[in-house]
Amino acid sequence: DQQVKQNSPSLSVQEGRISILNCDYTNSMFDYFLWYKKYPAEGPTFLISISSIKDKNEDGRFTVFLNKSAKHLSLHIVPSQPGDSAVYFCAASLYGGSQGNLIFGKGTKLSVKP
């Protein structure tokens, strides 16, 4: 049973436009959500996170929105750049820090075309 779902395997966006990556979860006990970016032959790189007590967190071109009632979060990238082309993973945590582990979705491959 997949607790974190990314239903779009791929997304193609024009440079300069907005990229919206979506993620759904089933476990209402998740209390923290994270987005990672992964290039081929590299480990995932932390992008941005959000606590379950918030509904929005912004860091430069990246904004994450959380809708707890719908068990849905999204990552917005504005404006999209060709260097953003990568696989994006949504992850959730039940507990933090030394007591936690992350549960990942399958990822969405973003392609930003010049």
Add this chain to the structure above:
Amino acid sequence: DAGVTQSPTHLIKTRGQQVTLRCSPISGHKSVSWYQQVLGQGPQFIFQYYEKEERGRGNFPDRFSARQFPNYSSELNVNALLLGDSALYLCASTRDSSYEQYFGPGTRLTVT
């Protein structure tokens, strides 16, 4: 500061053999987690260690084991390798009381 480092980068083993993967966390990070990523999937949690004690274990068979050393580095051991163990093995470290885990580049294991 250096990021999470892992060795070796690539490894080819034969079915039935044993393998040891190594990880050094970011300086000051006391928690290390191991993940397995197979093609087309997200990373799947294997183990978490904190202060040399196992804090969590994912749904993996007993062929998988790990340990953490006093300097917080860690080893992942896999015995009796199967073809299905072929994957990218990722190590991540975390600061105390932090949710964010920082990943190393991974070890690509191929079992033939």
